[in-house]
Amino acid sequence: MSRLVIANxxxxxxxxxxxxxxxxxxxxxxxxxxxxxxxxxxxxxxxxEPFAAVVEIGPFGATFTAKDGAVRVAIAGAPRNADIAGKxxxxxxxxxxxxxxxxxxxxxxxxAFTYLAIEGGIKxxxxxxxxxxxxxxxxxxxxxxxxxxxxxxxxxxxxxxxELRIELPKPSAGPIRVLLxxxxxxxxxxxxxxxxxxxxxxxxxxxxxxxxxxxxxxKHLHGHNIVSDGTVNGSIQVPGNGSPIALMMxxxxxxxxxxxxxxxxxxxxxxxxxxxxxxxxxxxVTMAEAQDEARKFAQMIQGLSDRLRSSDTVExxxxxxSDANVAGYAVSAVDAGTWQVVAEP
Amino acid sequence: xxxxxxxxxxxxxxxSAVTVEFSRTIDDAANERVLALDKALxxxxxxxxxxxxxxxxxxxxxxxxxKIGFDALGEKLLPTAIQPLPPATKARRWRIPVAYGGEHxxxxxxxxxxxxxxxDDIVARHAGxxxxxxxIGFTPGWSYLSGLDKSLHMSRRQSPxxxxxxxxxxxxxxxxxxxxxxxxxxxxxxxRTPVRTYQLHRNPTFLTEPGDRVTFFAIxxxxxxxxxxxxxxxxxxxxxxxx
Numbered sequence: 235m236s237r238l239v240i241a242n243x244x245x246x247x248x249x250x251x252x253x254x255x256x257x258x259x260x261x262x263x264x265x266x267x268x269x270x271x272x273x274x275x276x277x278x279x280x281x282x283e284p285f286a287a288v289v290e291i292g293p294f295g296a297t298f299t300a301k302d303g304a305v306r307v308a309i310a311g312a313p314r315n316a317d318i319a320g321k322x323x324x325x326x327x328x329x330x331x332x333x334x335x336x337x338x339x340x341x342x343x344x345x346a347f348t349y350l351a352i353e354g355g356i357k358x359x360x361x362x363x364x365x366x367x368x369x370x371x372x373x374x375x376x377x378x379x380x381x382x383x384x385x386x387x388x389x390x391x392x393x394x395x396x397e398l399r400i401e402l403p404k405p406s407a408g409p410i411r412v413l414l415x416x417x418x419x420x421x422x423x424x425x426x427x428x429x430x431x432x433x434x435x436x437x438x439x440x441x442x443x444x445x446x447x448x449x450x451x452x453k454h455l456h457g458h459n460i461v462s463d464g465t466v467n468g469s470i471q472v473p474g475n476g477s478p479i480a481l482m483m484x485x486x487x488x489x490x491x492x493x494x495x496x497x498x499x500x501x502x503x504x505x506x507x508x509x510x511x512x513x514x515x516x517x518x519v520t521m522a523e524a525q526d527e528a529r530k531f532a533q534m535i536q537g538l539s540d541r542l543r544s545s546d547t548v549e550x551x552x553x554x555x556s557d558a559n560v561a562g563y564a565v566s567a568v569d570a571g572t573w574q575v576v577a578e579p
Numbered sequence: 580x581x582x583x584x585x586x587x588x589x590x591x592x593x594x595s596a597v598t599v600e601f602s603r604t605i606d607d608a609a610n611e612r613v614l615a616l617d618k619a620l621x622x623x624x625x626x627x628x629x630x631x632x633x634x635x636x637x638x639x640x641x642x643x644x645x646k647i648g649f650d651a652l653g654e655k656l657l658p659t660a661i662q663p664l665p666p667a668t669k670a671r672r673w674r675i676p677v678a679y680g681g682e683h684x685x686x687x688x689x690x691x692x693x694x695x696x697x698x699d700d701i702v703a704r705h706a707g708x709x710x711x712x713x714x715i716g717f718t719p720g721w722s723y724l725s726g727l728d729k730s731l732h733m734s735r736r737q738s739p740x741x742x743x744x745x746x747x748x749x750x751x752x753x754x755x756x757x758x759x760x761x762x763x764x765x766x767x768x769x770x771r772t773p774v775r776t777y778q779l780h781r782n783p784t785f786l787t788e789p790g791d792r793v794t795f796f797a798i799x800x801x802x803x804x805x806x807x808x809x810x811x812x813x814x815x816x817x818x819x820x821x822x
Contacts, residue, residue, distance in 0.1 A: 255629065255630055255641075256630055257719075257785075258630055258632045258639075258641075259630070259631065259632050259633060259715065259789070260715050260719060260720065260777065260784075260785040261715045261716045261717055261718050261719045261720055261721050261759075261777070262719045262777075263718070263719070361779065370718065370760065370762070371718065371719050371760060372760075372779075373779070413591050413593055413594060414591075415590050415591045415592065416590035416591060416592045416598045416600075417590070459752075460603070461603065461604060461605050461634075461635050461636050462634060462635060462714070462716060462717070462723065463598060463600075463634045463635070463636065463637045463639065464592070464596075464598065464632040464634050464637065464639025464716070465592075465639075466592050466593050466595070466596045466639075466641070467593075468593055469592065469593070486716065486717040486718060487632060487716045487717060488632070488634055488714065488716030488717050489717070493592070496591070496592055496593030496594075497593070498593065498594050499593065499594050499595055499644075521591060521594065521649050524593070524594035525594045525644040525648055525649065527594070528594045528595060528644045528645070529644060529645050532643075532645050533645075
């Protein structure tokens with residue numbers, strides 16, 4: 235066995251997986267990775283099941299050191315500067331840390347969460363089938379809380395398998411698609427239009443529980459108190475002050491504010507990766523389109539292994555990689571267009 | 580053949596869940612239909628349903644759109660949802676100890692003042708109630724109770740507290756609650772119970788189920804401390820009354 239030691243890690247970083255399902259009826263939050271596609275991509279690169287537990291790294295940096303042997307890892311999700319002893323590591327690739335080597339990840343650029351998958355997975359005690367951290371309920375394993383400097387994982391020694399990259403489809407830059415409801419009848423047509431036609435920004439006070447949306451105030455028809463009912467990932471509720479909140483993975487299982495719309499499954503991860511201050515819009519779609527997209531999304535995740543390529547079979551985008559890393563960004567090794575640069579705040 | 584009941588509304592909650600809504604308000608008849616549908620689906624599962632979440636007035640049905648579409652699921656759900664309720668079965672009843680007032684129930688005096696009565700009277704009315712677990716939600720084990728005495732109905736606090744302690748016994752609007760974990764809350768805090776409605780390594784992990792009956796009884800703060808230690812060690816400390 236090897237160890238992977240966290241020398242440094244920023245807040246909002248924790249062990250996450252596909253989520254904890256089956257006990258929402260008891261109020262047990264599902265948790266799980268904010269961006270499921272990136273979770274699955276990182277896992278697929280190191281031969282894990284798509285929804286195995288990984289390290290979800292928040293917007294700040296992190297460093298990981300291999301001890302007592304080599305450790306094979308992969309990163310996917312929000313682009314960021316990544317290197318081993320100054321040698322750039324590309325997003326969406328696997329890499330093996332030799333005993334004593336350190337992988338250094340910088341701040342996220344153009345996204346919020348990056349996923350570090352470890353070959354063989356993270357070992358821990360499953361609760362309702364999941365290792366995912368839900369800090370409020372003290373759940374998650376091996377650390378039932380956000381990760382801290384000094385934490386470490388006992389992991390499989392690196393297999394020595396050839397390094398891989400994964401070709402992911404370009405993320406859409408289009409609006410975040412929603413299905414109206416379940417309580418869209420608590421809003422008149424003018425306020426539904428205001429919700430769908432306005433530009434929104436994610437508030438900096440957002441977290442894994444919910445993303446607060448900044449924009450016009452949405453008014454209710456009959457006040458903001460409804461009798462509590464169930465929530466899902468992506469429920470957009472409108473509290474009394476009229477500022478919508480998109481409920482994310484650490485949401486309460488029920489809520490008492492009217493829910494004007496629900497983000498479609500295929501777009502929840504994109505919303506999760508939308509950084510505070512970035513302007514975006516919503517677009518209403520039909521149930522048929524939403525379910526079609528959900529099926530395609532699930533099929534894509536199950537088929538991710540077909541998108542694996544040997545790291546050395548293509549011309550790497552060395553120039554973009556080098557330029558970007560010099561400038562402080564990590565980019566796709568193959569397609570520089572899949573990353574977006576955002577201005578420093 | 581018994582007459583069927585009025586159909587619920589099927590409200591889309593995104594592409595992978597549907598809210599089966601029996602009522603817009605809190606009413607026991609609707610809640611009974613929610614729990615009956617939940618039981619019926621557990622007994623005769625519909626392929627594609629992944630999880631159900633009963634609430635006061637609706638059943639949230641999570642499903643896999645790769646296995647069943649919205650319309651097909653609705654067609655299967657409705658016939659079950661309009662079936663007459665099965666005969667009532669005897670519910671479990673829990674007697675829950677509560678340390679009222681003082682540091683454990685910081686709103687008791689204010690609630691008494693607002694309702695022009697004494698703290699002892701509020702305790703008597705709250706503990707004298709016969710409650711039913713209508714739903715569990717928000718945070719693990721938080722049991723929402725119907726059956727709060729009408730004289731205790733009052734609006735929630737203007738500004739919710741960001742922190743209320745584990746075990747909080749509170750009232751809000753027409754609802755009463757047993758809260759398990761520390762959490763934000765806009766309800767009025769009357770007391771605390773040592774009972775854990777959720778405890779990870781205990782069997783059972785979750786004490787209460789929707790449909791259970793609940794009554795409260797007052798304990799002093801010293802008894803609270805003793806029971807709290809026992810509960811921490813894994814004892815249930817609530818009394819289960821078998822009817």
